[in-house]
Amino acid sequence: MSVLVYTESENGKFKKNALEVASYASAVAKQMGTTATAISVNAIEGAQLGTYGISKVLNVTNDKLKIFNAKAYADAVVEAVEKEGATVLIVSSSTDSKFLAPIVAAKLKAGYVPNVVAAPEGTSPFSVKRTAFSNKGFAHTEILTDKKIIGVSSNSFGLHENKVNAVVEDFNPSLKDADFAIKSVEIDKVAGKVTIADADIVVSGGRGLKGPENWGMIEELAKVLGAATACSKPVSDMGWRPHGEHVGQTGKPVASNLYIAIGISGAIQHLAGVSASKVKVVINNDPEAPFFKAADYGMVGDAFEIVPKLTEKLKEFKAQNA
Amino acid sequence: MKILVCISNVPDTTSKINFTDGDTKFDTNGVQFVINPNDEFGLTRAMWFKEKQGATVHVVTVGGASVEPTIRKALAIGADEAIRVNTEPTDGFFVAQQLAEVVKNGGYDLVIAGRESIDYNGGMVPGILATLLDMNFVNTCISIEVEGNKATIMREIDGGKEKLTTSLPLVIGGQKGLVEESDLRIPNMRGIMMARQKKLNVIEPVQAINATTDLKFDKPAPKGAVKLVESVDDLINLLHNEAKVI
Numbered sequence: 132m133s134v135l136v137y138t139e140s141e142n143g144k145f146k147k148n149a150l151e152v153a154s155y156a157s158a159v160a161k162q163m164g165t166t167a168t169a170i171s172v173n174a175i176e177g178a179q180l181g182t183y184g185i186s187k188v189l190n191v192t193n194d195k196l197k198i199f200n201a202k203a204y205a206d207a208v209v210e211a212v213e214k215e216g217a218t219v220l221i222v223s224s225s226t227d228s229k230f231l232a233p234i235v236a237a238k239l240k241a242g243y244v245p246n247v248v249a250a251p252e253g254t255s256p257f258s259v260k261r262t263a264f265s266n267k268g269f270a271h272t273e274i275l276t277d278k279k280i281i282g283v284s285s286n287s288f289g290l291h292e293n294k295v296n297a298v299v300e301d302f303n304p305s306l307k308d309a310d311f312a313i314k315s316v317e318i319d320k321v322a323g324k325v326t327i328a329d330a331d332i333v334v335s336g337g338r339g340l341k342g343p344e345n346w347g348m349i350e351e352l353a354k355v356l357g358a359a360t361a362c363s364k365p366v367s368d369m370g371w372r373p374h375g376e377h378v379g380q381t382g383k384p385v386a387s388n389l390y391i392a393i394g395i396s397g398a399i400q401h402l403a404g405v406s407a408s409k410v411k412v413v414i415n416n417d418p419e420a421p422f423f424k425a426a427d428y429g430m431v432g433d434a435f436e437i438v439p440k441l442t443e444k445l446k447e448f449k450a451q452n453a
Numbered sequence: 454m455k456i457l458v459c460i461s462n463v464p465d466t467t468s469k470i471n472f473t474d475g476d477t478k479f480d481t482n483g484v485q486f487v488i489n490p491n492d493e494f495g496l497t498r499a500m501w502f503k504e505k506q507g508a509t510v511h512v513v514t515v516g517g518a519s520v521e522p523t524i525r526k527a528l529a530i531g532a533d534e535a536i537r538v539n540t541e542p543t544d545g546f547f548v549a550q551q552l553a554e555v556v557k558n559g560g561y562d563l564v565i566a567g568r569e570s571i572d573y574n575g576g577m578v579p580g581i582l583a584t585l586l587d588m589n590f591v592n593t594c595i596s597i598e599v600e601g602n603k604a605t606i607m608r609e610i611d612g613g614k615e616k617l618t619t620s621l622p623l624v625i626g627g628q629k630g631l632v633e634e635s636d637l638r639i640p641n642m643r644g645i646m647m648a649r650q651k652k653l654n655v656i657e658p659v660q661a662i663n664a665t666t667d668l669k670f671d672k673p674a675p676k677g678a679v680k681l682v683e684s685v686d687d688l689i690n691l692l693h694n695e696a697k698v699i
């Protein structure tokens with residue numbers, strides 16, 4: 132019996148969400164009186180996970196797995212679960228992990244609960260708290276199967292240091308030709324840009340910005356804050372911004388530490404997708420905009436005046452606090 | 454090509470959420486139900502295949518008789534036939550097992566489901582379904598083209614998109630992007646009339662396991678009032694010293 136966690140990496144380096152799920156996994160292992168093992172693919176510094184309480188790392192080194200492939204990765208994870216006799220598997224809420232987890236669930240006949248926001252409430256019965264109804268509610272869900280899969284909501288558990296010595300082992304799962312029935316032809320991704328999924332801060336613009344030509348100031352602000360940029364649905368529908376930036380109930384979920392909404396009214400479908408963010412700021416020239424009811428901090432005024440000023444002052448602030 | 458679109462019946466996106474029976478059940482009182490938005494994008498793409506490439510489109514839902522208006526709407530939009538598996542959709546694993554039976558018996562080339570249902574946000578039915586049947590599966594699809602038995606797909610990834618190729622039979626988890634917003638259809642009178650003539654097959658569920666069960670629900674604690682600030686200096690100060698997020 133042990134806890135296994137799938138830790139994602141990119142170009143050999145662990146993603147932030149990997150450190151969060153590692154922290155979560157070691158907390159669950161402690162609760163269950165066992166240890167936590169990680170599985171990683173082509174990671175370079177497996178031992179780093181020891182900082183977050185992981186005592187063993189199974190690292191797969193395989194050129195065929197350079198690009199994420201849900202089926203092949205799922206097979207590797209399933210084999211690791213079996214090898215370790217793991218009863219609980221932890222994954223993140225990244226797009227890739229949400230692709231992988233249901234495949235693993237079906238193979239292991241395991242109950243999978245995504246969007247989990249806290250350590251298990253109990254281990255017998257085994258129940259977890261997760262968001263439901265697009266963040267309008269929480270469900271306390273019991274997992275009934277012997278094997279259990281938990282998808283941890285981004286930024287909900289945080290990073291917790293708990294240093295142990297991590298043993299890194301090479302792991303060579305047996306892959307089948309059928310694992311490669313889906314071929315990646317091309318990846319279109321801006322290198323070095325903070326993604327909405329990984330961002331601590333998200334700066335988001337709505338229809339109040341009037342047109343795509345005005346996004347320069349949004350990007351400037353995001354740059355000073357090291358933030359990702361996002362937008363409301365109509366903005367992407369009109370082609371002002373790429374679809375991938377659309378956040379909300381039918382777009383990407385946002386669970387950042389800080390969400391800054393600029394020229395966004397705060398429609399219920401928008402709020403549903405961003406309300407998991409810890410602190411929300413709204414900048415809007417209409418004091419009646421519904422976003423003011425959902426935000427922690429607000430400024431009533433013209434975004435075209437406020438945003439450049441905010442960016443300037445933040446530059447000064449950053450220079451002083453660097 | 455034979456296409457199956459999986460439809461989950463969800464509260465309208467503007468619904469207020471409440472719970473009943475000691476917070477153990479979702480309160481459907483006064484709630485309007487609709488086709489899950491991710492499934493509506495998929496259904497609209499299926500109609501494109503039907504009209505441009507000559508596909509047959511079936512829709513399926515796992516649910517009690519109360520979900521029939523939603524599935525009728527899919528017929529009114531243009532699906533050829535509907536299937537309802539007559540049982541309460543208690544969890545994703547259970548639903549996927551029911552759908553697997555339908556897919557196996559129907560010989561579908563392409564199964565279009567949504568990335569997630571906007572009610573319980575499970576995001577697991579298409580992946581489990583595909584794996585149970587050993588079919589190819591791609592999640593978060595934002596475009597799909599089919600030629601013969603080859604499919605070219607664009608999938609959303611964190612920070613960008615990825616182009617993939619694979620072959621049918623295939624299951625996708627779709628989302629916005631599969632079609633343009635302006636392509637979505639509101640059923641017209643003729644569609645609604647025609648839907649009444651179309652087959653809605655009610656079938657009984659197969660034996661299946663429940664992997665999870667919701668014990669209780671609650672709502673986020675009510676939020677305090679917004680703090681309005683007058684200047685960007687005040688805002689920076691509060692974000693730094695009070696909220697501690699910058």
Ligand SMILES: Cc1cc2nc3c(=O)[nH]c(=O)nc-3n(C[C@H](O)[C@H](O)[C@H](O)COP(=O)(O)OP(=O)(O)OC[C@H]3O[C@@H](n4cnc5c(N)ncnc54)[C@H](O)[C@@H]3O)c2cc1C
Pocket residue numbers: 336337338339340362363364365366377378379380381382393394395396397398399400401404414415416417420432433434435466490
């Ligand atoms: C099924 C369905 C799903 C949906 N899913 C989503 C979703 O996932 N995400 C989403 O975002 N929406 C979603 N929507 C759309 C949603 O209902 C709203 O239409 C949308 O969020 C509004 O976008 P907006 O706030 O940018 O635009 P608007 O509502 O037009 O708001 C613009 C705001 O900008 C302010 N403004 C104007 N000028 C200025 C200025 N100079 N300075 C400062 N402020 C200014 C205005 O006061 C206004 O509040 C969905 C709708 C449906 C029906």
Ligand SMILES: Nc1ncnc2c1ncn2[C@@H]1O[C@H](COP(=O)(O)O)[C@@H](O)[C@H]1O
Pocket residue numbers: 458459460461462489491492513514515516542545548565566567568569570571573574575576577578579
């Ligand atoms: N009860 C159901 N009947 C038919 N299809 C469903 C049902 N529940 C979920 N689905 C399909 O699976 C997708 C993902 O749902 P979920 O895993 O519940 O988030 C939905 O978008 C539907 O396409």
